Amino acid sequence: MTDLVFADENPELDTDGNAPKALEPWVVMIVDDDVAVHQVTQLVMADFEFSGRRLQFLDAYSGAEARELLKTRRDIALILLDVVMESEHAGLDLARYIREELDNHHVRIVLRTGQPGQAPEEHVIKSYDINDYKEKTELTKRKLITVFYAALRSYRDIMIIEQSRLALRRSIDAITRIYDSHNLRRFASAVLEQAAHLLGYEAQGLCASRVAAYAASHIEGRLKVLAATTEYSRLLVDEEISNLPAEVKVALDRALDDQVSSFDAHHFVGYYRSSSGNETLLYMTFSEPVDAQSRELLEIFCANVAITYEALLLREEIQDTQRSTVYIIGEAVERRSKETGAHVRRVGELAALLAELSGLRSSEVEFMRQAAPLHDVGKIGIPDRVLNKPGKLDAEEWEVMKTHSRIGFELLSKSDKRILQLGAIIAHEHHERWDGQGYPRGLLGEQIHIAGRIVALADVLDALVSRRCYKESWNFDEALSYVQEQAGLQFDPDLVAKLMANLPAVKDIYVRYPDS
Numbered sequence: 001m002t003d004l005v006f007a008d009e010n011p012e013l014d015t016d017g018n019a020p021k022a023l024e025p026w027v028v029m030i031v032d033d034d035v036a037v038h039q040v041t042q043l044v045m046a047d048f049e050f051s052g053r054r055l056q057f058l059d060a061y062s063g064a065e066a067r068e069l070l071k072t073r074r075d076i077a078l079i080l081l082d083v084v085m086e087s088e089h090a091g092l093d094l095a096r097y098i099r100e101e102l103d104n105h106h107v108r109i110v111l112r113t114g115q116p117g118q119a120p121e122e123h124v125i126k127s128y129d130i131n132d133y134k135e136k137t138e139l140t141k142r143k144l145i146t147v148f149y150a151a152l153r154s155y156r157d158i159m160i161i162e163q164s165r166l167a168l169r170r171s172i173d174a175i176t177r178i179y180d181s182h183n184l185r186r187f188a189s190a191v192l193e194q195a196a197h198l199l200g201y202e203a204q205g206l207c208a209s210r211v212a213a214y215a216a217s218h219i220e221g222r223l224k225v226l227a228a229t230t231e232y233s234r235l236l237v238d239e240e241i242s243n244l245p246a247e248v249k250v251a252l253d254r255a256l257d258d259q260v261s262s263f264d265a266h267h268f269v270g271y272y273r274s275s276s277g278n279e280t281l282l283y284m285t286f287s288e289p290v291d292a293q294s295r296e297l298l299e300i301f302c303a304n305v306a307i308t309y310e311a312l313l314l315r316e317e318i319q320d321t322q323r324s325t326v327y328i329i330g331e332a333v334e335r336r337s338k339e340t341g342a343h344v345r346r347v348g349e350l351a352a353l354l355a356e357l358s359g360l361r362s363s364e365v366e367f368m369r370q371a372a373p374l375h376d377v378g379k380i381g382i383p384d385r386v387l388n389k390p391g392k393l394d395a396e397e398w399e400v401m402k403t404h405s406r407i408g409f410e411l412l413s414k415s416d417k418r419i420l421q422l423g424a425i426i427a428h429e430h431h432e433r434w435d436g437q438g439y440p441r442g443l444l445g446e447q448i449h450i451a452g453r454i455v456a457l458a459d460v461l462d463a464l465v466s467r468r469c470y471k472e473s474w475n476f477d478e479a480l481s482y483v484q485e486q487a488g489l490q491f492d493p494d495l496v497a498k499l500m501a502n503l504p505a506v507k508d509i510y511v512r513y514p515d516s
Contacts, residue, residue, distance in 0.1 A: 023058040027075050031066045031094065032082040032112070037136075041080065044141050050152045052288055063090035067097060077105050077155040078148070081130075083113040092128055092304055099129045106158050108151040112136050181228055191332065204231040205268075205284030208252065223252070223281070252281050261299060265289045272303045277328060278310050293306070322419070326373050342513050343462055344373035350458035350511045351451075357498040358450065368420050371453050374423035375430045378408025405440050422451055431457040433490045445492075452494040457499065460490070466515065 028045075030038050042057050049055075058076070059271040060066035062085050070076070079098070083091040091111060098104050111124060121133045131154065132147060137349075139147070206228040225232075232244075244252075255262065255271045256279065268290055270282035282298060351372035355365045359461050379387060382404050386397045393401060408427030412420045429443065429452025436444035438456075448456075464479035474482075480500070487496035499506060 023053045025051065026077045026155075027052045027056050027073070028078045028080065028148075029058040029060060029069065029073075029076050030080045031060045031063070031085075031091065032080070033061050033085040034082070035061070037082070037112075042143070042439055045148065048148060050149060051156060055148075062086045065096040066094055070098060070102060070104070074104070078108045078110065078151045081109055081111050084115055088138060092124065095130055096129050104128070106155065106162065108132075108155050110134060110147055110151060112139065143228055144511070190224060193311055204229045205282065206232040206248075208283075209278060209280045251283060255281055261295075263290060268295055268298055270295075270299045272299070274307060274310055276310060284493065320362060323370055323434065326370055326419070326423075329377060341464055342487070342515050344376075345513045346460045346462045346509055347455065349374045349513065350462065351454050351507065353502070353505055353509070354454045354495055354498060355451075355504060356456065358454070358495070360450075367419055368451060368454065370453070371421050371422040371426055372458065373382055374405065374408070374412060374420075375412060375426050375455050376408065377423070378404035378406065380411075381407040402439050405429075425449050426451050426455045430459055432456065434492050435489050437484060438490075448492075453495060457491045457495050459500075465510075476510075479499065 005504070030041055038057075038059050038061075046056055054496060057075070058069060060069055064086065066079075079094060081091045083089065085091060087093070089111075095109055095111070098107065098109065109130045111128075111130050113305050114136045122132055124130065131151060133148065134143070136429065206225055208225050210225040251262075251267070252267045255269045259271055259273065259279075261271045266286050266289065268282070268284045268286070272280045272282075274280070280303070282301065348369045351368035352365050355368040356362075382401060386393065386400050389397065405428055409424050412424035412427055415421065426449075428440070429448050432438035432441065432443040432448045432452055433455070433456075434445055434448070436442055443452075461479055461483055464474045464478055464482060467473040480503075483491065483496055484500065488491040
């Protein structure tokens with residue numbers, strides 16, 4: 001029976017009439033002390049191709065030489081390994097080195113021996129992690145080609161599984177960081193980058209969305225990039241769809257007009273419209289033709305990114321509404337006491353800054369930003385004659401004023417929501433002092449909750465630089481001097497130090513939120 005011979009083939013042309021970009025070759029290492037074995041193997045396999053990829057050979061003429069090469073190469077798909085070289089078991093020792101010391105379980109190892117008595121097949125297969133065992137006398141061209149097909153197919157499938165495992169790990173890790181639509185873009189891009197690998201393709205692409213007016217009016221009528229692979233990653237910064245190559249823009253516009261997915265041999269444009277009217281597109285180009293199953297998986301990816309993005313937009317809208325409600329309540333209290341509403345916003349921003357400087361988690365920093373403006377909500381229960389008295393309060397009036405801490409606590413603590421629970425603590429403790437001389441409970445030092453200590457400092461700093469019915473505003477340097485003098489007395493000295501070390505950030509808050 002004659003050996004199978006592979007004829008040269010002209011590469012297929014892509015849709016533009018150009019030869020597609022050549023794929024990286026499969027790397028095959030020949031480890032044998034017989035130069036002729038290297039020459040014959042490479043000659044016989046010169047025209048071999050698998051999955052659109054040719055072969056690249058590496059030569060090693062001893063086990064020691066192979067070890068040096070393997071230390072720097074993790075891309076070898078197949079090793080054709082002789083048993084007897086510089087020693088009777090040099091090949092077997094190398095196989096164990098690859099699996100145990102290099103911890104490389106991906107490369108396929110085919111043992112080739114001219115002396116089967118030196119390494120009996122049953123013993124070798126049982127004792128060593130090799131993938132095939134061949135006597136050199138039986139390796140005709142046909143059988144060698146069969147060995148290559150089997151080994152490379154196995155290696156390809158192992159690498160797809162490995163890439164899938166790594167992609168899943170990255171995706172799970174990224175999921176924990178999806179707090180807003182900006183982080184969604186990073187997550188979706190990471191998943192999109194892996195999607196092609198999971199399917200076994202080399203690809204580039206992007207995912208974009210056009211959101212319905214009622215969901216996000218600020219991007220009505222225009223596409224916003226949600227995810228992109230490396231080639232289109234610049235769009236995640238400026239999101240300018242107009243900067244796309246003409247053929248990509250035409251494909252996206254056509255999909256929006258036709259409202260259907262489309263594909264050809266090397267391109268896929270997925271279209272998905274959610275129940276609320278948001279439209280999401282997935283554009284990808286592939287080095288090889290895309291099969292129907294792959295297109296279906298990509299459409300599922302497109303739909304799920306769209307649904308997740310829509311859910312995050314809704315969550316952000318709820319959070320914005322919640323923040324606005326908190327500010328409205330805080331500002332209503334401030335206006336009742338004839339003070340500027342900017343005070344509650346600045347206290348919230350100052351509290352968030354100090355929380356971040358204190359090492360609190362990002363979620364806790366955001367809770368501080370939203371809860372701190374409620375620090376004086378208890379003033380709603382203070383009579384106008386006390387709240388707006390232009391001069392100094394007498395002893396009786398002062399006792400009435402101090403009850404606003406308790407009133408605020410009682411109002412807010414009725415809710416089981418975390419922000420309002422934190423607001424209750426702040427309302428109750430933001431007039432406590434580090435030296436224990438504060439009210440309402442006379443807490444000392446770290447007995448005061450960190451949120452209470454932070455807002456105590458933020459509230460006083462902003463009150464000093466703001467005009468009140470009972471005093472004129474201080475200049476900023478005077479207020480800072482007072483804060484420093486009270487470190488260790490009224491305020492947590494560590495928080496004062498952090499504030500003084502970050503004055504540019506503090507001053508920026510006053511630029512962004514001036515008194516109206």
